[in-house]
Amino acid sequence: MATKADRVRADAGKLVDEGLAEVAAGDADLDAAAIESELAEEAAMAGAADLTGGRDELADAASLADLSDLAGLKGITDLSTGMDTLEAADEVNAVARLAGAVSVDDLERGMVLASMSGQILVAADVIGLIGMPVLSEFLRQKSRQARGLAVNEIGRAMAAAALSDGLGDLRDRLASVGLAEVAEGASEVAVSEELAEAAGAVAEAGAARAATGAAELAFADRARGEARSRAAAGVAEMADGSAAVGTGLGAQAAVGGSKRKGSRVAKKK
Numbered sequence: 001m002a003t004k005a006d007r008v009r010a011d012a013g014k015l016v017d018e019g020l021a022e023v024a025a026g027d028a029d030l031d032a033a034a035i036e037s038e039l040a041e042e043a044a045m046a047g048a049a050d051l052t053g054g055r056d057e058l059a060d061a062a063s064l065a066d067l068s069d070l071a072g073l074k075g076i077t078d079l080s081t082g083m084d085t086l087e088a089a090d091e092v093n094a095v096a097r098l099a100g101a102v103s104v105d106d107l108e109r110g111m112v113l114a115s116m117s118g119q120i121l122v123a124a125d126v127i128g129l130i131g132m133p134v135l136s137e138f139l140r141q142k143s144r145q146a147r148g149l150a151v152n153e154i155g156r157a158m159a160a161a162a163l164s165d166g167l168g169d170l171r172d173r174l175a176s177v178g179l180a181e182v183a184e185g186a187s188e189v190a191v192s193e194e195l196a197e198a199a200g201a202v203a204e205a206g207a208a209r210a211a212t213g214a215a216e217l218a219f220a221d222r223a224r225g226e227a228r229s230r231a232a233a234g235v236a237e238m239a240d241g242s243a244a245v246g247t248g249l250g251a252q253a254a255v256g257g258s259k260r261k262g263s264r265v266a267k268k269k
Contacts, residue, residue, distance in 0.1 A: 012251035019244030022237045029050030029234030034228045040223035047216030054210025061203035068195035075188030090175035096167035106160060110153030117146035 124139030 008255045009252055010250040012255070014248075015247050015250035016250070019241040019246075019248060020084055022241030022244060024241075025232040026237030026239075026241060029230050029237060033234060035230035036223050036227035036230060038228060040220045043216045043223060044220035047213045047218075049213070050209050050216060051213030053110060054206045054213055055206070057202050057206025057209060061199045064195050064199035064202060068192045068199055071195060072190050072192035075185045075192055077268045078181050078185030078188060080185075082178045082183075082185055083176030084138075085174055085181060089171045089178055092167050092171040092174060096164045096171060098163065100164040106157035110155075110157055112148045113146050113150035113153060117143045117150055128172055 120139050120143035124136045124143060127139060128136035
């Protein structure tokens with residue numbers, strides 16, 4: 001039959017075992033807390049880097065958007081200027097055609113007057129031959145007047161033709177400049193669209209990276225809290241386990257001492 005001392009020793013042994021198990025559990029919690037703390041620091045570093053990088057990318061996206069706006073504005077301005085220049089070229093072309101038409105009309109009138117001048121001169125010569133010198137001289141004078149008018153008309157025709165040619169050259173130059181401005185404007189608008197697309201892509205990537213960084217920092221904060229809680233639990237478990245071991249060992253020692261004292265008394269008797 002088990003004595004009271006045996007029961008005390010058994011309880012003490014059980015208490016020691018439980019205490020040792022609690023100490024081991026506490027030690028495991030401390031190891032886990034150290035790992036969690038290390039993971040938290042790694043996550044914090046990664047989160048800070050991603051958050052900073054994301055903000056930088058968002059700033060780059062804003063710069064690209066500004067460049068896109070500038071390129072678009074310049075492109076629209078160049079397109080407008082080019083269209084105005086082409087319109088001016090059309091107007092100059094219309095004036096050139098008008099000058100060309102005037103040149104033809106003046107030339108035709110000049111040639112008619114020149115023909116009339118010659119005919120009148122022939123008539124004057126004929127009249128002179130038949131003995132009418134006064135009328136002959138009158139016709140000669142009219143022939144000279146008609147010839148002068150013919151020369152003037154032909155001169156105006158030549159001037160109008162030169163003006164038409166000059167305006168044609170001006171029209172060609174204006175058209176060339178206008179087309180170049182339109183092409184440049186279209187190119188700048190295309191560049192603006194490409195920059196806007198790039199800005200959108202960079203902004204999206206920056207926002208995603210910043211969000212990832214924020215999530216990593218939040219995870220790091222939670223992991224730090226869990227690591228502190230686990231470490232505190234581990235310390236508490238080790239303290240409780242150590243206390244239990246100490247209590248159990250003390251109980252075992254007390255029972256063992258009592259047994260030895262009883263044995264010595266029995267021997268003396």
